Amino acid sequence: MQSALESQPMSLEFQIEATKAAARAGRLITPHGEVETPVFMPVGTLASVKGVPQEVLEELDVQILLANTYHLYLRPGVEQIRRLGGLHRFMAWPRAILTDSGGFQVFSLNDLRKVSEEGVTFRSHLDGSSHFFSPESATQAQIGLGADIIMAFDECTEYPAESERVRQSMALTLRWAERSKKYFEQHKQEVPWNANHVGPDVPVWAGQRQLAGSAEIRSAGQVGTSFDSPRTGSAPTQTQSLFGIVQGGMDPALRNESAERTIEIGFSGYAIGGLSVGEPRALTQEIVAATVLHLPVDKPRYLMGVGTPEEIVEYADLGIDMMDCVLPTRAARHGLLFTSEGKISIKQARYAGDDGPLDPNCGCRVCRRYSRAYLRHLYASNEVLAQVLNTVHNLSFYLDTMRAVRHSIGLG
Numbered sequence: 143m144q145s146a147l148e149s150q151p152m153s154l155e156f157q158i159e160a161t162k163a164a165a166r167a168g169r170l171i172t173p174h175g176e177v178e179t180p181v182f183m184p185v186g187t188l189a190s191v192k193g194v195p196q197e198v199l200e201e202l203d204v205q206i207l208l209a210n211t212y213h214l215y216l217r218p219g220v221e222q223i224r225r226l227g228g229l230h231r232f233m234a235w236p237r238a239i240l241t242d243s244g245g246f247q248v249f250s251l252n253d254l255r256k257v258s259e260e261g262v263t264f265r266s267h268l269d270g271s272s273h274f275f276s277p278e279s280a281t282q283a284q285i286g287l288g289a290d291i292i293m294a295f296d297e298c299t300e301y302p303a304e305s306e307r308v309r310q311s312m313a314l315t316l317r318w319a320e321r322s323k324k325y326f327e328q329h330k331q332e333v334p335w336n337a338n339h340v341g342p343d344v345p346v347w348a349g350q351r352q353l354a355g356s357a358e359i360r361s362a363g364q365v366g367t368s369f370d371s372p373r374t375g376s377a378p379t380q381t382q383s384l385f386g387i388v389q390g391g392m393d394p395a396l397r398n399e400s401a402e403r404t405i406e407i408g409f410s411g412y413a414i415g416g417l418s419v420g421e422p423r424a425l426t427q428e429i430v431a432a433t434v435l436h437l438p439v440d441k442p443r444y445l446m447g448v449g450t451p452e453e454i455v456e457y458a459d460l461g462i463d464m465m466d467c468v469l470p471t472r473a474a475r476h477g478l479l480f481t482s483e484g485k486i487s488i489k490q491a492r493y494a495g496d497d498g499p500l501d502p503n504c505g506c507r508v509c510r511r512y513s514r515a516y517l518r519h520l521y522a523s524n525e526v527l528a529q530v531l532n533t534v535h536n537l538s539f540y541l542d543t544m545r546a547v548r549h550s551i552g553l554g
C-alpha cells in the first residue's frame with residue numbers, strides 16, 4: 143500500500159550531496175530524470191541543439207536541455223507542440239528540459255518591443271507580426287510546451303540603467319512573478335504529460351514510439367524510459383516546477399531586496415537574471431557573489447546566460463547549481479573551440495597540416511577520431527560536418543568541466 147507521502151509526488155527534489163566552501167554538488171530529480179549539479183545546460187533554442195542529434199546528446203550524458211519559449215511560440219507554435227504531446231515527445235528527448243519565459247528574448251528585440259504593466263508587446267523577428275506576452279500568457283505557453291522546469295516572466299533590466307529605472311524594473315518583475323505563480327498554480331495540471339490532464343487526442347503511433355536507447359538509459363540510472371512522464375506512470379500527478387528570477391541590475395542592495403521578495407512569493411528554485419547584458423565580467427561576478435548569499439540553501443540556484451569554461455567553474459564555486467549559455471554551441475559554429483590547452487580557432491592555416499587530435503586531453507568522439515587538419519579542412523570547405531563535430535567537442539568540453547567540478551566538490 144502506498145503511504146500518504148508516496149501518493150503526494152514531488153515534482154522537483156533537490157538533494158545536496160557534498161559541499162566545499164560555498165560550492166555544492168547535488169542532484170535535481172525532475173519528472174524526466176535526474177540531473178547532477180552543478181550542471182551546464184546546452185541551449186536547444188528551437189527544440190534542437192544545432193547540429194547535434196539527441197542520441198549524441200545522450201551519449202555526452204546531457205541530463206537537461208534548455209529551449210526558448212519565444213522561438214518555439216513563433217515556430218512551430220505552442221499549440222502544435224502541445225497537441226503532439228509536449229516538447230519531450232516532439233523532440234524525442236526523454237530527459238529533463240527547462241524553458242525560459244521569453245522575457246529575455248523579447249528584451250533582446252530592443253526596438254521591436256513595448257513594455258507595460260500588463261506585459262510586453264513585441265514584433266516577431268521572423269515576419270514583423272505583432273504579439274503580446276504577459277506573465278499569464280508566457281506561463282501558459284510554457285505549460286503547453288511541457289518542460290520540467292519553467293521560468294517566471296520577468297523584465298531583464300538593460301545595462302547601464304539609472305538607479306530609479308532599475309528599482310522600477312525590479313518591482314515590475316516582482317509583480318509579474320506573483321502573476322506568473324498565480325497562473326501556474328491554477329493551471330499546472332494542464333501540462334501535456336500529466337496523466338490527469340485530458341487533452342486532445344495524440345496519434346496512437348506517437349504513444350507507442352519508444353526511445354531507442356531506453357535500456358542504456360535505465361542502466362545509466364536514469365529514471366526516464368519514455369517520452370511521457372517517465373516514472374512509469376506511478377506519479378500521474380507530477381507537474382512542472384516554476385522558478386522565480388532575481389533582478390535588480392548591478393545594485394547589490396536591490397538584488398538583496400529582489401531576492402527576499404521573490405523568496406516570499408515562493409518558488410521551487412531561484413534564478414539570477416539580468417546579467418551578461420554588456421557589463422564588465424568583474425561586475426557580473428561581484429553581483430552573483432552578492433546575490434547568492436540571499437538565496438535559500440536548500441533550493442536550486444540558476445545563473446542565466448553564462449559563461450566561458452573558466453567562468454562556469456567560478457560560478458559553481460560561488461554556489462551556483464545550474465547554468466546555460468549559447469557560447470559553446472555558437473562559438474563552435476564559428477570554428478572557435480575550447481580545449482584543455484586554451485581556445486583554438488580551427489580556421490587558422492597553421493592547423494592545415496596538423497595531424498594531432500583537437501584536444502589531446504579530451505576523450506570525446508571527435509578528439510578520439512579526427513585530426514585538427516581534417517577539422518580545419520571541413521571548416522574551410524564550409525562542410526556541415528564541421529559544425530556538427532565542433533559543437534560536439536565544445537559541449538563535451540563544457541560537460542567534462544562540470545563533471546570535474548562535481549568530482550572536486552565530492553572530494554571536499
Ligand SMILES: [Zn+2]
Pocket residue numbers: 500501504505506507508509510535536538539
Ligand atoms: Zn573533444
